[in-house]
Amino acid sequence: MATKNRIILALISGAAIAFAGYSLGYRAEAKRSPVADLTLPGYSQQKVVYHITDSDGLLHRNYSLHVLQSAQNHVNAVGKDKLDLRIVLQGDGLDLLKEAAGDRAMSERVDKLKAQGVRFLVCRNTLVGRGLDPADLYDVKTADIVGAAVAEVSALQAQGFVYVKP
Numbered sequence: 001m002a003t004k005n006r007i008i009l010a011l012i013s014g015a016a017i018a019f020a021g022y023s024l025g026y027r028a029e030a031k032r033s034p035v036a037d038l039t040l041p042g043y044s045q046q047k048v049v050y051h052i053t054d055s056d057g058l059l060h061r062n063y064s065l066h067v068l069q070s071a072q073n074h075v076n077a078v079g080k081d082k083l084d085l086r087i088v089l090q091g092d093g094l095d096l097l098k099e100a101a102g103d104r105a106m107s108e109r110v111d112k113l114k115a116q117g118v119r120f121l122v123c124r125n126t127l128v129g130r131g132l133d134p135a136d137l138y139d140v141k142t143a144d145i146v147g148a149a150v151a152e153v154s155a156l157q158a159q160g161f162v163y164v165k166p
Contacts, residue, residue, distance in 0.1 A: 043077060047084045047161040051153050052093035064096040068109045070166040071118055080116040086156060087113075090123040090149030094130070097122065100138035107138050114139070123149035 050071065056063045067087070075083055089096060097120065100106040110120065124145050127134065134140040146152040157163055 043082065045082045046078050048164055049153055049156045049161040050087045050164050050166055052087060052089045052096060053091045055092040055095035064099055067096060067166050071113055075116050085118045086121055087118060088121045088149050088152050090126055094122060094126055094137060097137035097140060110138055120144060121146050121152060
C-alpha cells in the first residue's frame, strides 16, 4: 500500500511541476529559424474584423496578449496603409481592455495598434449586461461603442470585411 501511495504522490507531484512550468510560460530557447530572413511577396489591401469573445481565464492563458500580438503581426505583414482592422470585443473579450487599464505594457500595445489605424470596438450590450462603465476599460470613447457586437461583425462582413477568430 505504501508503494502505491508513493507512486500516486510522485505522479501528482510531477503533474504539478509540469503545470507550474506551463503556467509560468517556460519554453525551451528557440533556435533561429532558417526562414527568418526569407523575402516573401507582399499582400494586397485587406479589410478584417477580429471577433474577441474570450478572456485569458484558466484555459486561455495569455489570450489577450496573443490577440494583440496577432494584430501587430497582421499590421506588420500587410502594412498599416493597406489594412483596415477592427477588433470587436464582446462578453469576456472586454477583459482585454479591462486588463489594459491596469497594465502599462498592454496599454502600450493597444496604443501602438491604434496609432497604426486598428480600431477597438466595444459591445454596448456587454457593458449594460455587466454594469460596466466605459471608464473601467482602457481608452474607450463613445465612438468605440457599438450597439451589439454580433450585429457589428455581421455589418462589417456585409461591407467586405473578412472574419477572423484569433
